[in-house]
Amino acid sequence: AQRVTQPEKLLSVFKGAPVELKCNYSYSGSPELFWYVQYSRQRLQLLLRHISRESIKGFTADLNKGETSFHLKKPFAQEEDSAMYYCALSGWSNQGGKLIFGQGTELSVKP
């Protein structure tokens, strides 16, 4: 089955600690992976996409095709990183397009 799994519903860390938000996917083709972020009562916005391979706000994510993972990492969490994070997959096959979002992980960074 095609799916995106974010195993942690809530992740709580202290300011300055490393953070890793997990994302695993199941997809038969070659998908494109994204991380979206939603700050409190705001619209979702793109944080990262794997094809750009850039670091945004100190966050990085590497696509591991062997482990079918796209974990989001930041070495030193800040309080302003507290938000909801969604991992998403966009894929295409001869049966058409597919778009799948994970259930989201709420990150809480405590002072």
Next chain:
Amino acid sequence: DAGVIQSPRHEVTEMGQEVTLRCKPISGHNSLFWYRQTMMRGLELLIYFNNNVPIDDSGMPEDRFSAKMPNASFSTLKIQPSEPRDSAVYFCASSLSSGTSYGEQYFGPGTRLTVT
């Protein structure tokens, strides 16, 4: 560009009434998505369109829900009749899709629906 525009921003209605949510995607985008967000269920993809054609509506919860995209610059999500459990924030998003990816989605501000 003003981004994705949704209206109304807030809607309060009584159970049984018809509700229509509206979305104007970013000009030039060819894919449009409707999502529902609740505390209990998180973010759910309801339906998406590519070039005004519905591609996947498997996320639409019931026949009470319907969505249309009559042209490239407008879409509606209708709930008829509405029920209290439909209370949620409904997001619209658009993107520029290629033949191999839906690309980056740009989200609207959402419509907060309350059904009493």
